[in-house]
Amino acid sequence: MRSVIRIIFVTSALVSAWPAFSASRWYDSTHDWTGFYAGINAGYDWGHSDLQFQGGPGNAFNTITGVQIGLEGGYNKQFGHFVVGAEASAATSDLNGDRPCPNPSFTCSAKLNGMFDVAGRAGYALGDDLLYARGGLGMADFTHQFPRIVGTMASDKDTFRHGYLVGAGSEYGFSQSFSAKLEYNYINFGDLKSMDNFNEVIHDKVITNVVKIGLNYKFD
Numbered sequence: 236m237r238s239v240i241r242i243i244f245v246t247s248a249l250v251s252a253w254p255a256f257s258a259s260r261w262y263d264s265t266h267d268w269t270g271f272y273a274g275i276n277a278g279y280d281w282g283h284s285d286l287q288f289q290g291g292p293g294n295a296f297n298t299i300t301g302v303q304i305g306l307e308g309g310y311n312k313q314f315g316h317f318v319v320g321a322e323a324s325a326a327t328s329d330l331n332g333d334r335p336c337p338n339p340s341f342t343c344s345a346k347l348n349g350m351f352d353v354a355g356r357a358g359y360a361l362g363d364d365l366l367y368a369r370g371g372l373g374m375a376d377f378t379h380q381f382p383r384i385v386g387t388m389a390s391d392k393d394t395f396r397h398g399y400l401v402g403a404g405s406e407y408g409f410s411q412s413f414s415a416k417l418e419y420n421y422i423n424f425g426d427l428k429s430m431d432n433f434n435e436v437i438h439d440k441v442i443t444n445v446v447k448i449g450l451n452y453k454f455d
Contacts, residue, residue, distance in 0.1 A: 266363045266408035268318045270453045273308040278418075278447025280330045284345035284377075285440040299345050299443070301330035307449060311356070318358045318365055325351045328375075330443065347443070348376040352400050352420070365406045365414075373400035373422035377441065396441060398424035412453055420445045 281300045305326025311318050330347035351374040358367025374397045404418030424441040 266360070266411065268311045268313045268320075268360060268365060268408070268453075270455070271308070271310050272414075272451045272453040273306070274449055274451030275305070276307055276324065276326070276416075276418075276447045276449035277304045278302065278326075278445050280328060280347070280350075280443055280445050282330070282422075282441065282443035284332070299330050299332035299347065301328055301347070303328040303330070303350060303445070303447070305350070307451070309356070313360065316360050318356070318360055318367065320356045321354070322356055322369070323351075323353045325349070345441075346378045348378060350375045350422075350443075350445075352422070354400055354402070358406075363408045365408070367404055367406065369400070369402045369404070369418075369420070371400050373398050373420070373424070373443075375422075375424065375441075375443070394439075396424040398422055398441075402445075406451075412455070414451050414453065416449045416451065418445075418447055418449065420447075 279300075279302055281298075283298050303326040305324055307322060307324035309320055309322030311320035326349065328347050328350050330350075332345055352371060354369045354371030356367050356369045358365045374395065377394050377396055400420055400422045402418060402420035404416055406414050406416035408414040422443045422445070424443070426440045
């Protein structure tokens with residue numbers, strides 16, 4: 236429930252922060268959203284990684300933060316004021332965090348090395364501005380470091396995770412070819428049960444939030 240409230244709050248803040256346009260620009264737009272496009276984006280990520288050691292001494296809740304920069308591309312089709320489409324993006328990230336493990340002799344760390352997503356978009360064009368929602372699949376490459384449940388050796392674990400993505404944003408077409416956007420995404424990678432390098436069971440729940448800006452070029 237708190238996740239849904241967070242999504243509504245952030246989405247509302249993004250939309251209200253976008254510049255207000257005059258009444259004539261809301262209705263007398265000549266911008267056409269139909270076509271293939273590609274662009275770049277950059278953003279700020281935050282979230283958490285909750286490690287649970289099955290049969291171990293406790294949990295390690297890591298707050299993870301960082302920035303990302305990436306590429307994106309997709310296709311839109313406009314029907315009057317309505318716009319639908321699909322988009323894919325890939326980004327490199329330094330999202331990371333660490334904290335003392337349940338065994339304080341060790342530091343439990345989590346790092347997101349790269350993020351990918353494939354999502355559908357549906358929106359409403361008001362003048363040169365497109366207000367949209369998106370949903371799809373989020374994927375990421377994670378590295379965790381944690382101690383053995385028994386003993387004094389540390390273990391590294393690389394995992395490729397996937398989960399659901401929901402988001403919303405606003406994109407402004409300032410010419411027929413170029414547009415800029417402001418977007419929020421919530422990605423839940425779920426609870427993954429895996430084995431570490433010593434065949435000990437680890438549960439890991441990861442959630443991330445991303446606010447990003449982007450610049451796109453639409454091909455004629």
